[in-house]
Amino acid sequence: MKLDIHNALKQTFGFDQFREGQEQTITQLLAGHSSLAIFPTGSGKSLCYQFAALHLPHLTLVVSPLLALMKDQLAFLASKGISAASIDSTLTPSENQQVMARVRAGDLKILMVSVERFKNERFREFIGSVPISMLVVDEAHCISEWGHNFRPDYLKLPAYCDDLNIPLVLLLTATATKAVKRDMAHKFAIVEQNIVQTGFYRPNLDLAVVPVTTADKNVALLEYASSIQGAGIVYVTLQHSAEKVADFLCQNNLNAAAYHAGFDNQKRQQIQEQFMAGGIQIVVATIAFGMGIDKSDIRFVVHYDLPKSIENYSQEIGRAGRDGLPSRCITLANLDGLNTVENFVYGDTPELASINFVLDNIRSEQQDGNWELLLVSLSNASNVRQLPLKTLLVQLELLGVVRPKYAYFADINYKFIKSRDQILARFDGERRSFIDAIFKHTHMKKVWGQPDFDALYSNYSCDRGRVIRALEYLQETQCIELESKRMTEVFAVNSDALADVNLAQTLYRYFIEKEQKEIKRIAALIRFFELDVCLSHNLSRYFDDQQAPQQCGHCSVCRGQVATLSYSQQLDWPSDESLRQALSTLQSHLTDKLAAPLSELSEELFCRFLAGLSVPIFARHKVRQLGGFAVCENFRYADIRSKVQSLM
Known part of the structure; x- marks a missing residue:
């Protein structure tokens, strides 16, 4: 019987009709066509995969960049009676086991993970053993090197998709320029007719750029925050700024709280929950706050400091007015913070000597054509931050110098919950012999033991993967407790490509070009804030939406307030x-x-x-x-x- 998607929408989600773009995306997916959906922030991208997942035969695997985003979406799915879960760092071992058991039993329709989860040897063994109908990549612009939030690990998602034989892909994002859009689609072989892009323009958002000196920012912020009824977010660049500005607002009788990555998870969660419930009116935050915050009645977003790029700006203002009611987006602008935004970029460019150090490490440490990497150790030794080091490794992959084979935990330990005899009694024949071999080839130290994989391979001819799967099963059945540490990535090395005398210079040039591209992105942001033509129209055009009105009538430029940005004061160099x-x-x-x-x-x-x-x-x-x-x-x-x- 043919699915009545409108009736299904009403019955499951309680909505009378689809929003723009949703029906086309869902119809494409249910017809077996991988799709890219580019909708403005708050326009219902998530419903596309949530609806489709219910009508696909197997599991839908969702890759999401932030824990907060996962938790919000899981809460929504639970409210609709849809079986979904995540595997993430907050789960206890028993909770993790319960989720995996539900996946294996076919009880879950949706499983959410971070992209880093694929590096986990145990997770890869597990997810490779279950059928998957669809891979969903949320915030998919992270895949593209042309994007503003490029994350190197996302480049591996097409390969993971192939390895797991996933037949269907959905990419979701709110911010994609023409170049990013093409790049995302190309990586997953999504044809042009299956790219669904709705208008970027938001008629209820009032955009204003207000030139103000640093000394006058607090007064200006207080004026706006006091005059606008409802919830608001104030974005700052630095963690200590978040706390200082929040304290200032509280001292002036506004209900405000700071939020940044320096707080522990529990405190961040508490602040977020209070804000969502209306217990806190204003959150003063770094960019650590916002992704996945689905609060419909945010009436204002203030950029106290310069955002990192036009893309970041559009994402952050996109959290205002999701209920469609008028909301204000105000940038308190000067050039004082330009150095802070730019310096983050320069700090991520590795030096040529550091790149040579990494290449020498590969040459000297490889054995039998394989090279093993402990990321933190190599980052410290080479003086390259971890994120740029990941980017360097991806570039080495793209140049054919290294090829990722697998990742494993250097330290795998277990302890018995049930006795050996009780465990062995659960098995017969060869399986019993295999489990017994694992126990016999384990170095026990008081309570915890470490399996000897080499001895197992020599004496039982079993590979590491089978041992891991057996230990996973024993943990799932409450026979043992499993612990894993020191993630180690193994790469195959192409010695001929590694011997290229120009390799280090090629890599260094890539980073310098990337650095300059980011600096130009910041310059484009400044030019945007100083435009003398409609801000809303130009913001939409930047994201390849040609349908926005030439003059919106609700931005500072349309009101005749063209901004010119300057430094608050002349800085004097130390002697x-x-x-x-x-x-x-x-x-x-x-x-x-x-x-x-x-x-x-x-x-x-x-x-x-x-x-x-x-x-x-x-x-x-x-x-x-x-x-x-x-x-x-x-x-x-x-x-x-x-x-x-x-x-x-």
């Missing part, structure tokens, strides 16, 4: 003598502590010291405690570099 002393202090502190090829302090290391940018070497050797650290943090990085060059 050359004090800067030389600071650099000399750094040199003395790090002398003899750094291994080749990082043994000589570079110009970039001096710049990062003065700019206050944290890199692994600084954390390991307590450089932040030195006098002179961050003494130039209010200056732009390019200017700091020029200053350092003049001093050397």
Whole structure:
């Protein structure tokens, strides 16, 4: 019998009709066509996979970038009686086992995970054993290197999809330029007619850019926050700013709270829940807050500091007015924070010596064509932050230098919940012999034991995967408790490609180009804020929506208020003598502590010291405690570099 999707929508979700784009996307998916859906924030992207999942035969696997986003969507699905769960870091071992048992039994329609979960050897063994109807990638712009939130691990999703034989894919995002849209579709072979893009324009959002000095920001913020009834979000760049601004609002009798990644999970969860329930009116937050916050009645979003890009700006203002009622989006703008936004970009570019260190590590540590990576250890040794190191590894994959084979936990331990004899009594024949072999080839230390995989391979001819699956099963059946640590990634190495004398320069050039692209993205944001033509129209056009009106009538430019941004005051450099002393202090502190090829302090290391940018070497050797650290943090990085060059 043919599915009546409108009747199903009413019965399951209680909605009388689909929103724009939803019906087309769902119809395509149910016809077996992978799709890309680009809808504005708050326009119902999630319903597309939720509805389709109910009418597909097997599990729908959803990759989501944030825990908060997963939890909100799971709560919604539970309210509709839809069986869904997540596997994430907050689950206890027994809860994790329960979710996996429900998946295996076919009791769940939707399972949500982070992309990092695929690195987990145990998860990959598990998910490979169950049939999957559809892969959903939420915030799918993370797949694209052209996007603003590129995450290297997302590049591996097409390969995971192939490995798991998933026949159907749905990509979801709110922010995609034309280049990002093409890139996403290409990676999953989604044809153009299955790209569903609704209008980006939001007629209920009033966009305003208000030039204001840093000294006057608090007064301006208080004026806006006091005059607008309802909930609001104030975005800042730094964690300490969130706390200072929230304290200021509270001192002026507004119900505000700070939110940032420096708080523990419990505190962040508590603040979010209070905000959602109306117990807190205003959240002053870094960008750690917002993704997955589905609160319909946010009446204002204020950018106290500059956002990172036009894409970030559009995502953040998109959290206002999801109920369709008028809402205000105000940017308190000057150029004072430009250095902070730019310096984050420069801090993520590895030095050429660091890239060479990674390549030398691959050459010297590989065995039988395989190279094993412990990310944190290599990040510290090479002085490359973990995220850019992941990006470096992805580039090595794309250049054919390394190929990921599998990941495993270097340390796998278990302890008995039931006795050996009780466990063995559950099995017969070869399976009993196999379980017994695992127990016999385990090095027990008091309570916990570590299986000897090499001995098992030699004496029982079984591979690591079968042992892991057996231990997983024993944990699921409450026979043992399993513990795994020290994620290790194994790569096959192409020695010929690794021997390319230009390889390090090629990689370094990639990062420099990426750095400049991000700096240009920030410059585009400043140009957008200083436009003398409609902000709403140009924001829509940036995201390839040509249907927005030429003049919206509800932005600051349409009201005749064209912004010109400037610095609040002229900054004075510290004296050359004090800067030389600071650099000399750094040199003395790090002398003899750094291994080749990082043994000589570079110009970039001096710049990062003065700019206050944290890199692994600084954390390991307590450089932040030195006098002179961050003494130039209010200056732009390019200017700091020029200053350092003049001093050397």
